[in-house]
Structure formats: structure tokens, C-alpha cells
Amino acid sequence: MRWRGGRRSGNIEDRRGMAPVAGGIGVGGVVLALTGYFVFGISPQDTLSVVNSAGAPAQAVGERGIPDDEGGQFVDVIETSSADVWTQVFAERGQRYEPPAAVVLYDQATGTGCGSGQAAMGPFYCPADRKVYLDLSFWQELSGRFGAEGEAARAYVIAHEIGHHVQNLTGQMRRVDAMGRQGAESGAVRLELQADCYAGVWAARADEVSGGAVALGPDDIAQGLGAAAAVGDDTLQRQSRGRVVPDAFTHGSSEQRMRWFRVGAETGDPQACDTFSAGRL
Numbered sequence: 001m002r003w004r005g006g007r008r009s010g011n012i013e014d015r016r017g018m019a020p021v022a023g024g025i026g027v028g029g030v031v032l033a034l035t036g037y038f039v040f041g042i043s044p045q046d047t048l049s050v051v052n053s054a055g056a057p058a059q060a061v062g063e064r065g066i067p068d069d070e071g072g073q074f075v076d077v078i079e080t081s082s083a084d085v086w087t088q089v090f091a092e093r094g095q096r097y098e099p100p101a102a103v104v105l106y107d108q109a110t111g112t113g114c115g116s117g118q119a120a121m122g123p124f125y126c127p128a129d130r131k132v133y134l135d136l137s138f139w140q141e142l143s144g145r146f147g148a149e150g151e152a153a154r155a156y157v158i159a160h161e162i163g164h165h166v167q168n169l170t171g172q173m174r175r176v177d178a179m180g181r182q183g184a185e186s187g188a189v190r191l192e193l194q195a196d197c198y199a200g201v202w203a204a205r206a207d208e209v210s211g212g213a214v215a216l217g218p219d220d221i222a223q224g225l226g227a228a229a230a231v232g233d234d235t236l237q238r239q240s241r242g243r244v245v246p247d248a249f250t251h252g253s254s255e256q257r258m259r260w261f262r263v264g265a266e267t268g269d270p271q272a273c274d275t276f277s278a279g280r281l
């Protein structure tokens, strides 16, 4: 994947190395589980360990700007590239795209507008403060626990969370409440599959919008598809419970997540991502 010459806007809030501010109460994790938007479903065991962990940190404010380490720069380039792509998409409809308030880099735990952010939950988007939260140690988990290697797999995760921000801007996020938060046909699954499709839209348009500075080749798209498959509900349920329970789906199956990412990547058209009206999810 090509990204090193990509534009950097510095829409990063760096809280790494900051001690979480003490205070708040331990149920923050539960609040977050209800209001944050994640890249994969959290198993009951994970939620329990989050609730049992030491008290929720209050919101900290990190340093803003362009990180000087490679891991931070990668996130900056992908966020900036996504902003360029979505600015183009919105402009095609005579609308203005507003990027997330920041991508927050943190270690282990941090306060968010949605409750306590815990690295165990994986990357997530908080609609209340319009920030994406990312502990870069997740990349090790992504390649180890989930078996999804490579920069394009990571870029897919970031682009998925940015997709949630787009859904927040367009109002699609509000449709979830009416359509249910759990189950194979639920609004939650439709929202997540749409975010996967939006990640594909970014992947399709990044090359042209960046003048070739940020580009995904066929192998990179395959890597993104591998990551989408790795965080499918059925795959994760098989690993954690030993069986598949579609009634407990929140993100869609591996096959669905790959298919919707591919729809976005092949069309570059967010209109093709209407999972809320799709007859077949």
C-alpha cells in the first residue's frame, strides 16, 4: 500500500503516554458499549472485564498536530486521505464535509464523550464528541488474534470508523434505533455493513483524489477484505462461544462484511452502500 507521500492534516489528538485522569465511575464501559461504534462486536466476557476494570478516566486533552512517529503518521495520512475523499463525495451533492473532531491516539484507557474508552474494545467512533479512538497496540491484535496482517488491513479499520462519522453527519446513524441493535437483520448490522461499504468507497477513490500518493492495489484490497472477514460476527462467535448465534449479530457475518466492503471498493459510490434498503444484506 502506498501512503508515505500522502498529505497530512494533523487532525490527530495524541494522548499517548498520558496517565488517564482519575475520577468517574466504573460503569463507563457499559455506557460506551451502548453508544460507541466499534469495528467488531464485543463479547459478553470482554464487556465484563471492561466493567470490572478500574474506574472510568475523565476526559483528557492530548496534544494536537502531526505525530513524528511512523504509527501516528500512518493514521494521520489515512484520516487526511479519507477527508479528501469524503469532501469530494459531499461536494458532488453540493454539500460540505466536516472531518471528525480528531482521531485520538491513546494507551489502554481514556475518557471519551461516550464514556470510558478501553483498548480491549478495539477502535471505535464516539458520535457525541465526533472523535475516533484508537490504541495503536490494536494493530498487534489485528495481526495476531484476528490474523489480518498489513497496512491495508489497518487502513480498512480506520476507514470503517471514519465511515461511522459519515453516517453521523448524514443522519443514517439515527436509523439504527428504529431498526434494532442486535440480530442478523437489525439496524446495527445494517449500519456496520454500510460503514464497511464506505471504507471500500474510500479505498476506491483514494488514488485519484491524492494524485497517486495514497493508493491501494489489488493485493491491498484483498488485505482489506481479509480484515473485514476476520471481524465478522460468525467468525468471532465461533472463536469465543464455539457456535454461531445470528440473533446476537451486531456487525454482520464475515461474508457480508467482505461483500459490502467490495461493493464500495468496486463502485466508489456511496449510493451503492444503502444497506438500510437492501433486500439482501
Ligand SMILES: [Zn+2]
Residues within 6 Å of the ligand: 037, 038, 039, 040, 160, 161, 164, 192, 195
Ligand atoms: Zn463499526
